[in-house]
Amino acid sequence: MADHYEVLGVSRDASPDEIKKAYRRLARELHPDVNPSPEASERFKLVTHAYDVLSDPQQRQQYDLGPQAGFEGAGFSGFGDIFETFFGGAGGGGGQRGPRSRRERGQDALLRVEVDLDEVIFGAHRDLEVDTAVVCETCGGSCCQPGTAPVTCDICHGTGSIQRTVRSLLGNVMTSSPCGTCRGYGTVIATPCVTCQGQGRVRARRTVPVDIPAGVDTGLRLQMPGSGEAGPAGGTNGDLYLEIKVRHHDVFSRDGDDLLCTLTVSMADAVLGATAKVKALDGDIDVELKPGVQSADVITVKGRGITHLRGSGRGDLRVGVQVLTPTKLDRKERELIEQFASRHHDDAPTLARFQQGLFSKLRDRFL
Ligand SMILES: [Zn+2]
Numbered sequence: 001m002a003d004h005y006e007v008l009g010v011s012r013d014a015s016p017d018e019i020k021k022a023y024r025r026l027a028r029e030l031h032p033d034v035n036p037s038p039e040a041s042e043r044f045k046l047v048t049h050a051y052d053v054l055s056d057p058q059q060r061q062q063y064d065l066g067p068q069a070g071f072e073g074a075g076f077s078g079f080g081d082i083f084e085t086f087f088g089g090a091g092g093g094g095g096q097r098g099p100r101s102r103r104e105r106g107q108d109a110l111l112r113v114e115v116d117l118d119e120v121i122f123g124a125h126r127d128l129e130v131d132t133a134v135v136c137e138t139c140g141g142s143c144c145q146p147g148t149a150p151v152t153c154d155i156c157h158g159t160g161s162i163q164r165t166v167r168s169l170l171g172n173v174m175t176s177s178p179c180g181t182c183r184g185y186g187t188v189i190a191t192p193c194v195t196c197q198g199q200g201r202v203r204a205r206r207t208v209p210v211d212i213p214a215g216v217d218t219g220l221r222l223q224m225p226g227s228g229e230a231g232p233a234g235g236t237n238g239d240l241y242l243e244i245k246v247r248h249h250d251v252f253s254r255d256g257d258d259l260l261c262t263l264t265v266s267m268a269d270a271v272l273g274a275t276a277k278v279k280a281l282d283g284d285i286d287v288e289l290k291p292g293v294q295s296a297d298v299i300t301v302k303g304r305g306i307t308h309l310r311g312s313g314r315g316d317l318r319v320g321v322q323v324l325t326p327t328k329l330d331r332k333e334r335e336l337i338e339q340f341a342s343r344h345h346d347d348a349p350t351l352a353r354f355q356q357g358l359f360s361k362l363r364d365r366f367l
């Protein structure tokens with residue numbers, strides 16, 4: 001099946017507004033009133049379905065989590081039904097099968113969190129707003145109006161399944177299938193809780209305090225057990241996953257836990273040596289330029305990179321040097337350089353092997 005984000009032509013972290021705009025634009029182009037071709041109609045269906053899913057925060061989270069998220073719920077009980085139809089009641093494989101529980105584990109949820117590079121160095125705190133399901137306060141997850149309780153199903157007498165004897169080539173075979181009246185629960189809720197309509201949980205907006213550890217990187221998923229949706233009928237909470245995105249920084253980039261940047265140095269400083277005071281993400285740093293430093297030299301400042309994830313210590317700051325050739329000289333400066341040149345006749349340009357590794361490597365790594 002086509003990816004919903006691709007169908008709408010938006011990125012995976014598109015805002016609700018961007019999704020709406022993309023849908024409107026495509027709808028204007030593909031709506032059957034405007035474009036009667038069969039292809040347009042097919043695409044319009046896909047686009048509309050993609051929009052339905054992505055415009056609903058719950059469904060979008062679900063979709064982002066991927067196919068395995070829904071498996072535990074729908075997929076497994078589906079398998080159970082098939083299992084029961086083929087083998088149920090015949091003993092053996094199924095083992096002890098009773099009525100199924102209304103109580104299920106809640107769904108996992110996924111949230112995207114953007115952090116700045118300086119927050120990655122030491123970690124960050126966020127109070128995240130989450131649209132989720134919480135246990136119904138009226139019934140405490142029992143699904144019943146307070147003072148009432150589920151009653152045993154008359155049809156299956158509480159077993160949750162209906163046994164039938166079927167004639168087959170192998171003789172009479174006992175089969176069992178889930179009871180249609182109680183949907184296999186063995187009990188019926190005669191007076192459902194009004195607040196939650198008998199679900200045992202309600203939708204709510206909740207604030208989840210989150211400590212993002214130092215050292216995280218884009219694409220990392222942090223699991224927060226029990227911070228997902230409350231399950232139906234008082235079931236345990238699912239987990240909350242935080243997917244990290246580290247924002248682009250104009251100066252610093254990252255290589256593992258090392259931070260990279262380029263320092264431009266005047267020709268005079270490069271020749272004579274100097275101490276360059278630079279503003280790093282975590283405060284000022286003195287970068288020592290030895291006399292004669294060359295373009296593409298890398299100066300490593302130990303321990304001023306990113307804190308290792310769930311460890312101690314930090315990576316390094318690696319500073320690539322770029323020596324600037326002066327371009328505007330006044331008369332006096334020109335004379336001085338000419339004097340300098342006249343004493344350096346031996347420094348005529350010489351050919352050497354093309355140094356692939358030198359500056360291009362530095363540049364590639366830093367972009
Ligand atoms: Zn309730």
Ligand SMILES: [Zn+2]
Pocket residue numbers: 153154155156157158160161179180181182183184185186187
């Ligand atoms: Zn029943």
